[in-house]
Amino acid sequence: MRPWRCRSCERRFYALAVPLAYQKYAHCERCGNLDLQRISGDHVTEGWLLWLFRLLHLPAYRCAPCRYRFFSLRLYRRIPTIHSESPTT
16 A cells, blocks of 8 residues: 555545556556566666576566666566546647
């Protein structure tokens, strides 16, 4: 559960960073972004047991918005974020 702010009314609320339906897919643990980039495991510098993850050749990902790099055992599915654009008049 993380604190969020509604874009329309500016009220704060608590919710999961990622919907339950997408929990099984690789996502950023910091911001919940599902649109990740695959990177080399050598670029991941934070975390426990990095040597083991690199030895096992686990997939490494990078979250573009928060620049967090991590290893994940979850399934990779590219789910681009949806940006709501207001129509120009």
